[in-house]
Amino acid sequence: MEQRLTDEERLTIKTGAFGAVFLVSNADPGVLGVIRESIAASGALADASGAIKEALTTGPLPRLPRDSQLEIESVVLPALRQAVLILREKSPPDVEAYRSVVLAAADRVARAHDGVAPAEAAAIDQIRVALAEPA
Structure with missing residues (x-):
């Protein structure tokens, strides 16, 4: 049985997804690759459906650190773990x-x-x- 996600839960799911993209992009930074990487990521994220699509397309953008890879990891990896827990509880088919x-x-x-x-x-x-x- 699917339950409605709160604004905070949607932001956690979005932080994990967008943050994962940023984590990979930042791992090997380069000015020329940024545009290609952004287009590639948006195409993959656009494939989402159901509760995931709702979470990724509504509400504010997540605020991600930009100073170091370690700081990005400290926000993104826990958000990914929490997103899985949220989805397992509220929308198991979407995990x-x-x-x-x-x-x-x-x-x-x-x-x-x-x-x-x-x-x-x-x-x-x-x-x-x-x-x-x-x-």
């Missing part, structure tokens, strides 16, 4: 869809400019771990 959308967006960002750099692959691994079911 796997959220994982798929976030990982697809992260992968598209990494591949958008000159292939996947080692730092981008490491960021995607962190995202995958954060999205995994807790033990």
